[in-house]
Amino acid sequence: MTARKLLIAQNIDAAYVEKVQKIIPDWTIVTGKDKETWQKEAPNAEIIAGWKKGMEEYTLNRENAPLKWVQTWSAGVNNLPLDRLSSHNIQLTSANGVHAFPISETIFALMLGLTRKIHTYVRHQQTKTWDHSNLKFEIHGKTLGILGTGAIGRETAKIGQAFGMKVLGMRHSGKPEQYIDEMYTSDRLHDLLPECDYVVVTLPLTKETNRMLGKKEFQLMKNTAFFINIGRGDIVVEEDLIHALHTGEIAGAGLDVFEKEPLEDNSPLWNMENVIITPHTAGSTEYYDQRVIEDIFIPNLKDYLVDKSLSINAVDYNKGY
Structure with missing residues:
Protein backbone atom coordinates (compact mmCIF):
# COMPACT_ATOMS: atom_id res chain seq x y z
CA MET A 1 0.00 0.00 0.00
CA THR A 2 1.35 3.40 -1.00
CA ALA A 3 1.94 5.79 1.90
CA ARG A 4 -0.10 8.96 2.02
CA LYS A 5 1.97 12.02 1.17
CA LEU A 6 2.30 15.53 2.55
CA LEU A 7 4.25 18.02 0.44
CA ILE A 8 5.52 21.08 2.30
CA ALA A 9 6.77 23.27 -0.54
CA GLN A 10 8.91 25.38 1.77
CA ASN A 11 12.37 25.07 3.26
CA ILE A 12 11.53 24.64 6.93
CA ASP A 13 13.51 23.59 9.97
CA ALA A 14 13.71 19.83 10.60
CA ALA A 15 12.23 20.35 14.07
CA TYR A 16 8.90 21.41 12.54
CA VAL A 17 8.92 18.42 10.19
CA GLU A 18 9.43 16.15 13.19
CA LYS A 19 6.46 17.69 14.98
CA VAL A 20 4.25 17.00 11.98
CA GLN A 21 5.65 13.49 11.48
CA LYS A 22 4.69 12.55 15.04
CA ILE A 23 1.07 13.21 14.13
CA ILE A 24 1.22 11.30 10.84
CA PRO A 25 3.94 8.68 11.42
CA ASP A 26 2.81 6.51 8.51
CA TRP A 27 2.85 9.34 5.97
CA THR A 28 5.66 10.37 3.66
CA ILE A 29 6.61 14.01 4.19
CA VAL A 30 8.58 15.82 1.51
CA THR A 31 9.86 19.38 1.96
CA GLY A 32 11.50 21.90 -0.35
CA LYS A 33 10.49 25.04 -2.23
CA ASP A 34 12.58 24.43 -5.36
CA LYS A 35 10.52 23.57 -8.43
CA GLU A 36 12.38 20.32 -9.09
CA THR A 37 11.19 18.97 -5.74
CA TRP A 38 7.54 19.97 -5.81
CA GLN A 39 7.15 19.25 -9.51
CA LYS A 40 8.02 15.61 -8.81
CA GLU A 41 6.02 15.24 -5.60
CA ALA A 42 2.87 17.33 -6.18
CA PRO A 43 1.02 14.78 -8.38
CA ASN A 44 0.97 12.27 -5.51
CA ALA A 45 0.40 14.62 -2.59
CA GLU A 46 -2.81 14.39 -0.56
CA ILE A 47 -1.94 17.61 1.26
CA ILE A 48 0.15 20.50 -0.06
CA ALA A 49 1.39 23.17 2.32
CA GLY A 50 2.76 26.16 0.45
CA TRP A 51 1.07 26.44 -2.98
CA LYS A 52 3.38 27.48 -5.82
CA LYS A 53 2.56 29.03 -9.17
CA GLY A 54 2.45 26.18 -11.68
CA MET A 55 1.22 23.48 -9.29
CA GLU A 56 -2.15 23.45 -11.02
CA GLU A 57 -0.62 21.55 -13.94
CA TYR A 58 0.63 18.78 -11.66
CA THR A 59 -2.49 18.44 -9.52
CA LEU A 60 -5.77 19.84 -10.78
CA ASN A 61 -5.01 19.03 -14.41
CA ARG A 62 -4.40 15.34 -13.67
CA GLU A 63 -7.01 12.62 -13.36
CA ASN A 64 -7.25 10.83 -10.04
CA ALA A 65 -4.82 13.20 -8.30
CA PRO A 66 -5.16 12.57 -4.54
CA LEU A 67 -5.00 16.24 -3.51
CA LYS A 68 -7.61 17.05 -0.84
CA TRP A 69 -6.25 20.01 1.12
CA VAL A 70 -4.05 23.03 0.42
CA GLN A 71 -2.52 25.11 3.21
CA THR A 72 -1.13 28.36 1.85
CA TRP A 73 1.98 30.04 3.21
CA SER A 74 0.40 33.47 2.75
CA ALA A 75 -2.66 35.23 4.11
CA GLY A 76 -3.87 36.25 0.67
CA VAL A 77 -5.25 33.60 -1.66
CA ASN A 78 -6.06 35.77 -4.67
CA ASN A 79 -3.18 34.30 -6.70
CA LEU A 80 -4.50 30.74 -6.39
CA PRO A 81 -6.83 29.08 -8.94
CA LEU A 82 -9.78 29.38 -6.58
CA ASP A 83 -12.49 28.35 -9.05
CA ARG A 84 -10.67 25.15 -9.95
CA LEU A 85 -9.79 24.29 -6.36
CA SER A 86 -13.43 24.79 -5.44
CA SER A 87 -14.70 22.68 -8.35
CA HIS A 88 -12.39 19.85 -7.22
CA ASN A 89 -13.68 20.17 -3.63
CA ILE A 90 -10.18 20.90 -2.33
CA GLN A 91 -10.17 22.26 1.21
CA LEU A 92 -8.19 25.49 1.41
CA THR A 93 -6.74 27.15 4.50
CA SER A 94 -4.64 30.31 4.62
CA ALA A 95 -1.88 31.67 6.83
CA ASN A 96 -4.11 34.47 8.05
CA GLY A 97 -3.12 35.59 11.56
CA VAL A 98 0.57 34.77 11.20
CA HIS A 99 1.24 38.36 10.21
CA ALA A 100 -0.56 40.30 12.92
CA PHE A 101 2.55 41.27 14.92
CA PRO A 102 5.08 41.96 12.14
CA ILE A 103 2.63 43.78 9.88
CA SER A 104 1.17 45.94 12.67
CA GLU A 105 4.77 46.86 13.57
CA THR A 106 5.43 47.78 9.93
CA ILE A 107 2.25 49.85 9.80
CA PHE A 108 3.35 51.92 12.76
CA ALA A 109 6.91 52.12 11.49
CA LEU A 110 5.53 53.70 8.32
CA MET A 111 3.10 55.94 10.20
CA LEU A 112 5.75 57.16 12.62
CA GLY A 113 8.36 57.47 9.89
CA LEU A 114 6.11 59.72 7.81
CA THR A 115 4.78 61.68 10.80
CA ARG A 116 8.19 62.36 12.33
CA LYS A 117 9.94 62.67 8.93
CA ILE A 118 12.39 59.88 9.65
CA HIS A 119 12.59 59.08 5.91
CA THR A 120 13.51 62.71 5.20
CA TYR A 121 16.21 62.76 7.85
CA VAL A 122 17.69 59.49 6.58
CA ARG A 123 18.08 61.10 3.16
CA HIS A 124 19.66 64.16 4.75
CA GLN A 125 22.07 61.94 6.62
CA GLN A 126 23.46 60.68 3.31
CA THR A 127 24.43 64.23 2.34
CA LYS A 128 25.29 65.44 5.88
CA THR A 129 22.46 67.99 5.68
CA TRP A 130 21.29 69.59 8.96
CA ASP A 131 17.74 70.72 8.21
CA LEU A 147 -9.96 49.25 6.26
CA GLY A 148 -10.15 45.55 7.09
CA THR A 149 -10.42 44.49 10.72
CA GLY A 150 -9.13 40.95 10.84
CA ALA A 151 -6.17 39.89 12.97
CA ILE A 152 -3.86 42.55 11.49
CA GLY A 153 -6.43 45.31 11.76
CA ARG A 154 -7.28 44.35 15.33
CA GLU A 155 -3.63 44.41 16.43
CA THR A 156 -3.13 47.74 14.66
CA ALA A 157 -6.17 49.16 16.45
CA LYS A 158 -4.80 47.95 19.79
CA ILE A 159 -1.52 49.79 19.22
CA GLY A 160 -3.40 52.85 18.00
CA GLN A 161 -5.28 53.06 21.26
CA ALA A 162 -1.97 52.96 23.13
CA PHE A 163 -1.16 56.21 21.30
CA GLY A 164 -4.46 57.67 22.46
CA MET A 165 -5.86 57.55 18.93
CA LYS A 166 -9.52 57.37 17.99
CA VAL A 167 -9.82 54.19 15.95
CA LEU A 168 -12.39 53.75 13.19
CA GLY A 169 -12.78 50.43 11.39
CA MET A 170 -14.42 49.20 8.22
CA ARG A 171 -15.65 45.68 7.57
CA HIS A 172 -18.35 44.30 5.30
CA SER A 173 -20.57 43.08 8.13
CA GLY A 174 -20.17 46.12 10.36
CA LYS A 175 -19.79 43.81 13.36
CA PRO A 176 -18.10 45.56 16.34
CA GLU A 177 -14.50 44.65 17.13
CA GLN A 178 -12.32 44.99 20.21
CA TYR A 179 -10.12 48.14 20.28
CA ILE A 180 -12.17 49.84 17.54
CA ASP A 181 -14.23 52.81 18.68
CA GLU A 182 -16.62 52.89 15.74
CA MET A 183 -17.21 50.40 12.95
CA TYR A 184 -18.32 51.32 9.44
CA THR A 185 -19.72 49.01 6.77
CA SER A 186 -17.99 49.02 3.38
CA ASP A 187 -20.81 51.02 1.80
CA ARG A 188 -19.94 53.86 4.21
CA LEU A 189 -16.32 54.16 3.11
CA HIS A 190 -16.90 57.71 1.90
CA ASP A 191 -18.19 58.69 5.34
CA LEU A 192 -15.13 57.21 7.05
CA LEU A 193 -12.33 58.67 4.91
CA PRO A 194 -12.82 62.40 5.69
CA GLU A 195 -12.61 61.65 9.43
CA CYS A 196 -9.16 60.05 9.32
CA ASP A 197 -5.67 61.39 9.83
CA TYR A 198 -4.30 57.98 8.86
CA VAL A 199 -5.94 55.48 6.50
CA VAL A 200 -4.57 51.94 6.70
CA VAL A 201 -5.51 49.22 4.20
CA THR A 202 -5.32 45.65 5.53
CA LEU A 203 -7.99 44.21 3.22
CA PRO A 204 -7.65 41.05 1.11
CA LEU A 205 -7.98 41.43 -2.65
CA THR A 206 -11.41 40.28 -3.82
CA THR A 224 -2.84 66.26 6.00
CA ALA A 225 -3.70 62.54 5.99
CA PHE A 226 -1.23 59.71 5.49
CA PHE A 227 -2.15 56.59 3.52
CA ILE A 228 -0.72 53.16 4.37
CA ASN A 229 -1.25 50.06 2.19
CA ILE A 230 -0.04 46.64 3.31
CA GLY A 231 -3.02 44.77 1.80
CA ARG A 232 -2.72 44.29 -1.96
CA GLY A 233 -1.64 46.73 -4.66
CA ASP A 234 -4.71 46.19 -6.83
CA ILE A 235 -6.99 47.51 -4.08
CA VAL A 236 -5.69 50.95 -5.07
CA VAL A 237 -5.77 52.71 -8.43
CA GLU A 238 -2.05 53.45 -8.39
CA GLU A 239 -2.23 56.23 -10.97
CA ASP A 240 -4.78 58.07 -8.83
CA LEU A 241 -2.65 57.60 -5.71
CA ILE A 242 0.36 59.08 -7.50
CA HIS A 243 -1.75 62.05 -8.56
CA ALA A 244 -3.03 62.58 -5.01
CA LEU A 245 0.53 62.51 -3.65
CA HIS A 246 1.84 64.81 -6.36
CA THR A 247 -0.90 67.42 -5.98
CA GLY A 248 -1.00 67.37 -2.18
CA GLU A 249 -4.49 65.88 -1.89
CA ILE A 250 -2.92 63.69 0.79
CA ALA A 251 0.25 64.32 2.79
CA GLY A 252 2.11 61.08 2.14
CA ALA A 253 2.03 57.32 1.83
CA GLY A 254 3.72 54.21 3.19
CA LEU A 255 3.46 51.43 0.64
CA ASP A 256 4.40 47.76 0.93
CA VAL A 257 2.33 46.49 -2.01
CA PHE A 258 1.87 47.64 -5.60
CA GLU A 259 -0.15 46.93 -8.75
CA LYS A 260 2.94 45.37 -10.33
CA GLU A 261 5.72 43.83 -8.26
CA PRO A 262 8.60 44.42 -8.17
CA LEU A 263 7.74 48.10 -8.51
CA GLU A 264 8.94 49.22 -11.94
CA ASP A 265 12.06 51.39 -12.15
CA ASN A 266 10.16 54.18 -13.91
CA SER A 267 7.44 54.51 -11.26
CA PRO A 268 7.22 58.08 -9.91
CA LEU A 269 6.71 56.63 -6.43
CA TRP A 270 10.45 55.86 -6.11
CA ASN A 271 11.40 59.54 -6.17
CA MET A 272 8.57 61.07 -4.17
CA GLU A 273 9.81 62.66 -0.96
CA ASN A 274 6.47 62.01 0.78
CA VAL A 275 6.53 58.24 0.14
CA ILE A 276 8.16 55.34 1.99
CA ILE A 277 8.46 52.11 0.00
CA THR A 278 9.03 48.62 1.38
CA PRO A 279 9.30 45.58 -0.99
CA HIS A 280 6.26 43.56 0.15
CA THR A 281 8.06 42.55 3.32
CA ALA A 282 5.61 43.79 5.97
CA GLY A 283 4.80 40.24 7.07
CA SER A 284 8.36 38.96 7.28
CA THR A 285 9.27 37.63 10.71
CA GLU A 286 11.59 35.12 12.37
CA TYR A 287 8.51 33.29 13.68
CA TYR A 288 6.71 32.84 10.34
CA ASP A 289 7.19 29.10 9.82
CA GLN A 290 6.61 28.36 13.50
CA ARG A 291 3.25 30.14 13.49
CA VAL A 292 2.06 28.51 10.26
CA ILE A 293 3.00 25.02 11.44
CA GLU A 294 2.16 25.17 15.15
CA ASP A 295 -0.78 27.58 15.23
CA ILE A 296 -2.57 26.69 12.00
CA PHE A 297 -1.40 23.57 10.19
CA ILE A 298 -0.98 21.10 13.07
CA PRO A 299 -4.36 21.85 14.75
CA ASN A 300 -6.08 21.56 11.36
CA LEU A 301 -4.16 18.38 10.55
CA LYS A 302 -5.46 16.74 13.72
CA ASP A 303 -9.01 17.58 12.66
CA TYR A 304 -8.36 16.44 9.08
CA LEU A 305 -7.27 13.00 10.25
CA VAL A 306 -10.61 12.40 12.00
CA ASP A 307 -12.66 13.94 9.17
CA LYS A 308 -13.56 17.09 11.09
CA SER A 309 -14.02 20.41 9.32
CA LEU A 310 -10.89 22.52 9.20
CA SER A 311 -11.71 25.28 11.67
CA ILE A 312 -8.66 27.53 11.44
CA ASN A 313 -8.48 29.91 8.47
CA ALA A 314 -10.77 27.89 6.21
CA VAL A 315 -11.22 29.91 3.02
CA ASP A 316 -14.75 30.65 1.85
CA TYR A 317 -14.57 30.29 -1.93
CA ASN A 318 -17.66 32.49 -2.35
CA LYS A 319 -16.01 35.36 -0.49
CA GLY A 320 -12.51 34.80 -1.83
CA TYR A 321 -10.87 34.82 1.61
Whole structure:
Protein backbone atom coordinates (compact mmCIF):
# COMPACT_ATOMS: atom_id res chain seq x y z
CA MET A 1 0.00 0.00 0.00
CA THR A 2 1.35 3.40 -1.00
CA ALA A 3 1.94 5.79 1.90
CA ARG A 4 -0.10 8.96 2.02
CA LYS A 5 1.97 12.02 1.17
CA LEU A 6 2.30 15.53 2.55
CA LEU A 7 4.25 18.02 0.44
CA ILE A 8 5.52 21.08 2.30
CA ALA A 9 6.77 23.27 -0.54
CA GLN A 10 8.91 25.38 1.77
CA ASN A 11 12.37 25.07 3.26
CA ILE A 12 11.53 24.64 6.93
CA ASP A 13 13.51 23.59 9.97
CA ALA A 14 13.71 19.83 10.60
CA ALA A 15 12.23 20.35 14.07
CA TYR A 16 8.90 21.41 12.54
CA VAL A 17 8.92 18.42 10.19
CA GLU A 18 9.43 16.15 13.19
CA LYS A 19 6.46 17.69 14.98
CA VAL A 20 4.25 17.00 11.98
CA GLN A 21 5.65 13.49 11.48
CA LYS A 22 4.69 12.55 15.04
CA ILE A 23 1.07 13.21 14.13
CA ILE A 24 1.22 11.30 10.84
CA PRO A 25 3.94 8.68 11.42
CA ASP A 26 2.81 6.51 8.51
CA TRP A 27 2.85 9.34 5.97
CA THR A 28 5.66 10.37 3.66
CA ILE A 29 6.61 14.01 4.19
CA VAL A 30 8.58 15.82 1.51
CA THR A 31 9.86 19.38 1.96
CA GLY A 32 11.50 21.90 -0.35
CA LYS A 33 10.49 25.04 -2.23
CA ASP A 34 12.58 24.43 -5.36
CA LYS A 35 10.52 23.57 -8.43
CA GLU A 36 12.38 20.32 -9.09
CA THR A 37 11.19 18.97 -5.74
CA TRP A 38 7.54 19.97 -5.81
CA GLN A 39 7.15 19.25 -9.51
CA LYS A 40 8.02 15.61 -8.81
CA GLU A 41 6.02 15.24 -5.60
CA ALA A 42 2.87 17.33 -6.18
CA PRO A 43 1.02 14.78 -8.38
CA ASN A 44 0.97 12.27 -5.51
CA ALA A 45 0.40 14.62 -2.59
CA GLU A 46 -2.81 14.39 -0.56
CA ILE A 47 -1.94 17.61 1.26
CA ILE A 48 0.15 20.50 -0.06
CA ALA A 49 1.39 23.17 2.32
CA GLY A 50 2.76 26.16 0.45
CA TRP A 51 1.07 26.44 -2.98
CA LYS A 52 3.38 27.48 -5.82
CA LYS A 53 2.56 29.03 -9.17
CA GLY A 54 2.45 26.18 -11.68
CA MET A 55 1.22 23.48 -9.29
CA GLU A 56 -2.15 23.45 -11.02
CA GLU A 57 -0.62 21.55 -13.94
CA TYR A 58 0.63 18.78 -11.66
CA THR A 59 -2.49 18.44 -9.52
CA LEU A 60 -5.77 19.84 -10.78
CA ASN A 61 -5.01 19.03 -14.41
CA ARG A 62 -4.40 15.34 -13.67
CA GLU A 63 -7.01 12.62 -13.36
CA ASN A 64 -7.25 10.83 -10.04
CA ALA A 65 -4.82 13.20 -8.30
CA PRO A 66 -5.16 12.57 -4.54
CA LEU A 67 -5.00 16.24 -3.51
CA LYS A 68 -7.61 17.05 -0.84
CA TRP A 69 -6.25 20.01 1.12
CA VAL A 70 -4.05 23.03 0.42
CA GLN A 71 -2.52 25.11 3.21
CA THR A 72 -1.13 28.36 1.85
CA TRP A 73 1.98 30.04 3.21
CA SER A 74 0.40 33.47 2.75
CA ALA A 75 -2.66 35.23 4.11
CA GLY A 76 -3.87 36.25 0.67
CA VAL A 77 -5.25 33.60 -1.66
CA ASN A 78 -6.06 35.77 -4.67
CA ASN A 79 -3.18 34.30 -6.70
CA LEU A 80 -4.50 30.74 -6.39
CA PRO A 81 -6.83 29.08 -8.94
CA LEU A 82 -9.78 29.38 -6.58
CA ASP A 83 -12.49 28.35 -9.05
CA ARG A 84 -10.67 25.15 -9.95
CA LEU A 85 -9.79 24.29 -6.36
CA SER A 86 -13.43 24.79 -5.44
CA SER A 87 -14.70 22.68 -8.35
CA HIS A 88 -12.39 19.85 -7.22
CA ASN A 89 -13.68 20.17 -3.63
CA ILE A 90 -10.18 20.90 -2.33
CA GLN A 91 -10.17 22.26 1.21
CA LEU A 92 -8.19 25.49 1.41
CA THR A 93 -6.74 27.15 4.50
CA SER A 94 -4.64 30.31 4.62
CA ALA A 95 -1.88 31.67 6.83
CA ASN A 96 -4.11 34.47 8.05
CA GLY A 97 -3.12 35.59 11.56
CA VAL A 98 0.57 34.77 11.20
CA HIS A 99 1.24 38.36 10.21
CA ALA A 100 -0.56 40.30 12.92
CA PHE A 101 2.55 41.27 14.92
CA PRO A 102 5.08 41.96 12.14
CA ILE A 103 2.63 43.78 9.88
CA SER A 104 1.17 45.94 12.67
CA GLU A 105 4.77 46.86 13.57
CA THR A 106 5.43 47.78 9.93
CA ILE A 107 2.25 49.85 9.80
CA PHE A 108 3.35 51.92 12.76
CA ALA A 109 6.91 52.12 11.49
CA LEU A 110 5.53 53.70 8.32
CA MET A 111 3.10 55.94 10.20
CA LEU A 112 5.75 57.16 12.62
CA GLY A 113 8.36 57.47 9.89
CA LEU A 114 6.11 59.72 7.81
CA THR A 115 4.78 61.68 10.80
CA ARG A 116 8.19 62.36 12.33
CA LYS A 117 9.94 62.67 8.93
CA ILE A 118 12.39 59.88 9.65
CA HIS A 119 12.59 59.08 5.91
CA THR A 120 13.51 62.71 5.20
CA TYR A 121 16.21 62.76 7.85
CA VAL A 122 17.69 59.49 6.58
CA ARG A 123 18.08 61.10 3.16
CA HIS A 124 19.66 64.16 4.75
CA GLN A 125 22.07 61.94 6.62
CA GLN A 126 23.46 60.68 3.31
CA THR A 127 24.43 64.23 2.34
CA LYS A 128 25.29 65.44 5.88
CA THR A 129 22.46 67.99 5.68
CA TRP A 130 21.29 69.59 8.96
CA ASP A 131 17.74 70.72 8.21
CA HIS A 132 14.54 70.89 10.28
CA SER A 133 12.36 70.07 7.24
CA ASN A 134 9.26 71.63 8.85
CA LEU A 135 8.69 68.76 11.27
CA LYS A 136 5.41 69.37 13.12
CA PHE A 137 2.99 66.41 13.12
CA GLU A 138 2.47 63.85 15.88
CA ILE A 139 0.36 60.70 16.17
CA HIS A 140 -1.09 61.04 19.68
CA GLY A 141 -4.78 61.91 19.73
CA LYS A 142 -5.29 61.59 15.98
CA THR A 143 -7.88 59.46 14.15
CA LEU A 144 -6.85 56.16 12.63
CA GLY A 145 -9.05 54.50 10.02
CA ILE A 146 -8.47 50.79 9.39
CA LEU A 147 -9.96 49.25 6.26
CA GLY A 148 -10.15 45.55 7.09
CA THR A 149 -10.42 44.49 10.72
CA GLY A 150 -9.13 40.95 10.84
CA ALA A 151 -6.17 39.89 12.97
CA ILE A 152 -3.86 42.55 11.49
CA GLY A 153 -6.43 45.31 11.76
CA ARG A 154 -7.28 44.35 15.33
CA GLU A 155 -3.63 44.41 16.43
CA THR A 156 -3.13 47.74 14.66
CA ALA A 157 -6.17 49.16 16.45
CA LYS A 158 -4.80 47.95 19.79
CA ILE A 159 -1.52 49.79 19.22
CA GLY A 160 -3.40 52.85 18.00
CA GLN A 161 -5.28 53.06 21.26
CA ALA A 162 -1.97 52.96 23.13
CA PHE A 163 -1.16 56.21 21.30
CA GLY A 164 -4.46 57.67 22.46
CA MET A 165 -5.86 57.55 18.93
CA LYS A 166 -9.52 57.37 17.99
CA VAL A 167 -9.82 54.19 15.95
CA LEU A 168 -12.39 53.75 13.19
CA GLY A 169 -12.78 50.43 11.39
CA MET A 170 -14.42 49.20 8.22
CA ARG A 171 -15.65 45.68 7.57
CA HIS A 172 -18.35 44.30 5.30
CA SER A 173 -20.57 43.08 8.13
CA GLY A 174 -20.17 46.12 10.36
CA LYS A 175 -19.79 43.81 13.36
CA PRO A 176 -18.10 45.56 16.34
CA GLU A 177 -14.50 44.65 17.13
CA GLN A 178 -12.32 44.99 20.21
CA TYR A 179 -10.12 48.14 20.28
CA ILE A 180 -12.17 49.84 17.54
CA ASP A 181 -14.23 52.81 18.68
CA GLU A 182 -16.62 52.89 15.74
CA MET A 183 -17.21 50.40 12.95
CA TYR A 184 -18.32 51.32 9.44
CA THR A 185 -19.72 49.01 6.77
CA SER A 186 -17.99 49.02 3.38
CA ASP A 187 -20.81 51.02 1.80
CA ARG A 188 -19.94 53.86 4.21
CA LEU A 189 -16.32 54.16 3.11
CA HIS A 190 -16.90 57.71 1.90
CA ASP A 191 -18.19 58.69 5.34
CA LEU A 192 -15.13 57.21 7.05
CA LEU A 193 -12.33 58.67 4.91
CA PRO A 194 -12.82 62.40 5.69
CA GLU A 195 -12.61 61.65 9.43
CA CYS A 196 -9.16 60.05 9.32
CA ASP A 197 -5.67 61.39 9.83
CA TYR A 198 -4.30 57.98 8.86
CA VAL A 199 -5.94 55.48 6.50
CA VAL A 200 -4.57 51.94 6.70
CA VAL A 201 -5.51 49.22 4.20
CA THR A 202 -5.32 45.65 5.53
CA LEU A 203 -7.99 44.21 3.22
CA PRO A 204 -7.65 41.05 1.11
CA LEU A 205 -7.98 41.43 -2.65
CA THR A 206 -11.41 40.28 -3.82
CA LYS A 207 -13.83 41.27 -6.58
CA GLU A 208 -15.34 43.75 -4.13
CA THR A 209 -12.06 45.35 -3.00
CA ASN A 210 -10.36 45.48 -6.42
CA ARG A 211 -9.62 49.18 -7.21
CA MET A 212 -11.70 50.23 -4.20
CA LEU A 213 -9.56 53.32 -3.59
CA GLY A 214 -9.20 55.78 -6.45
CA LYS A 215 -9.53 59.43 -7.37
CA LYS A 216 -12.77 60.09 -5.47
CA GLU A 217 -11.54 58.39 -2.30
CA PHE A 218 -8.26 60.34 -2.18
CA GLN A 219 -10.16 63.58 -2.74
CA LEU A 220 -12.30 62.78 0.30
CA MET A 221 -9.25 62.36 2.54
CA LYS A 222 -7.70 65.25 4.48
CA ASN A 223 -4.76 66.91 2.77
CA THR A 224 -2.84 66.26 6.00
CA ALA A 225 -3.70 62.54 5.99
CA PHE A 226 -1.23 59.71 5.49
CA PHE A 227 -2.15 56.59 3.52
CA ILE A 228 -0.72 53.16 4.37
CA ASN A 229 -1.25 50.06 2.19
CA ILE A 230 -0.04 46.64 3.31
CA GLY A 231 -3.02 44.77 1.80
CA ARG A 232 -2.72 44.29 -1.96
CA GLY A 233 -1.64 46.73 -4.66
CA ASP A 234 -4.71 46.19 -6.83
CA ILE A 235 -6.99 47.51 -4.08
CA VAL A 236 -5.69 50.95 -5.07
CA VAL A 237 -5.77 52.71 -8.43
CA GLU A 238 -2.05 53.45 -8.39
CA GLU A 239 -2.23 56.23 -10.97
CA ASP A 240 -4.78 58.07 -8.83
CA LEU A 241 -2.65 57.60 -5.71
CA ILE A 242 0.36 59.08 -7.50
CA HIS A 243 -1.75 62.05 -8.56
CA ALA A 244 -3.03 62.58 -5.01
CA LEU A 245 0.53 62.51 -3.65
CA HIS A 246 1.84 64.81 -6.36
CA THR A 247 -0.90 67.42 -5.98
CA GLY A 248 -1.00 67.37 -2.18
CA GLU A 249 -4.49 65.88 -1.89
CA ILE A 250 -2.92 63.69 0.79
CA ALA A 251 0.25 64.32 2.79
CA GLY A 252 2.11 61.08 2.14
CA ALA A 253 2.03 57.32 1.83
CA GLY A 254 3.72 54.21 3.19
CA LEU A 255 3.46 51.43 0.64
CA ASP A 256 4.40 47.76 0.93
CA VAL A 257 2.33 46.49 -2.01
CA PHE A 258 1.87 47.64 -5.60
CA GLU A 259 -0.15 46.93 -8.75
CA LYS A 260 2.94 45.37 -10.33
CA GLU A 261 5.72 43.83 -8.26
CA PRO A 262 8.60 44.42 -8.17
CA LEU A 263 7.74 48.10 -8.51
CA GLU A 264 8.94 49.22 -11.94
CA ASP A 265 12.06 51.39 -12.15
CA ASN A 266 10.16 54.18 -13.91
CA SER A 267 7.44 54.51 -11.26
CA PRO A 268 7.22 58.08 -9.91
CA LEU A 269 6.71 56.63 -6.43
CA TRP A 270 10.45 55.86 -6.11
CA ASN A 271 11.40 59.54 -6.17
CA MET A 272 8.57 61.07 -4.17
CA GLU A 273 9.81 62.66 -0.96
CA ASN A 274 6.47 62.01 0.78
CA VAL A 275 6.53 58.24 0.14
CA ILE A 276 8.16 55.34 1.99
CA ILE A 277 8.46 52.11 0.00
CA THR A 278 9.03 48.62 1.38
CA PRO A 279 9.30 45.58 -0.99
CA HIS A 280 6.26 43.56 0.15
CA THR A 281 8.06 42.55 3.32
CA ALA A 282 5.61 43.79 5.97
CA GLY A 283 4.80 40.24 7.07
CA SER A 284 8.36 38.96 7.28
CA THR A 285 9.27 37.63 10.71
CA GLU A 286 11.59 35.12 12.37
CA TYR A 287 8.51 33.29 13.68
CA TYR A 288 6.71 32.84 10.34
CA ASP A 289 7.19 29.10 9.82
CA GLN A 290 6.61 28.36 13.50
CA ARG A 291 3.25 30.14 13.49
CA VAL A 292 2.06 28.51 10.26
CA ILE A 293 3.00 25.02 11.44
CA GLU A 294 2.16 25.17 15.15
CA ASP A 295 -0.78 27.58 15.23
CA ILE A 296 -2.57 26.69 12.00
CA PHE A 297 -1.40 23.57 10.19
CA ILE A 298 -0.98 21.10 13.07
CA PRO A 299 -4.36 21.85 14.75
CA ASN A 300 -6.08 21.56 11.36
CA LEU A 301 -4.16 18.38 10.55
CA LYS A 302 -5.46 16.74 13.72
CA ASP A 303 -9.01 17.58 12.66
CA TYR A 304 -8.36 16.44 9.08
CA LEU A 305 -7.27 13.00 10.25
CA VAL A 306 -10.61 12.40 12.00
CA ASP A 307 -12.66 13.94 9.17
CA LYS A 308 -13.56 17.09 11.09
CA SER A 309 -14.02 20.41 9.32
CA LEU A 310 -10.89 22.52 9.20
CA SER A 311 -11.71 25.28 11.67
CA ILE A 312 -8.66 27.53 11.44
CA ASN A 313 -8.48 29.91 8.47
CA ALA A 314 -10.77 27.89 6.21
CA VAL A 315 -11.22 29.91 3.02
CA ASP A 316 -14.75 30.65 1.85
CA TYR A 317 -14.57 30.29 -1.93
CA ASN A 318 -17.66 32.49 -2.35
CA LYS A 319 -16.01 35.36 -0.49
CA GLY A 320 -12.51 34.80 -1.83
CA TYR A 321 -10.87 34.82 1.61
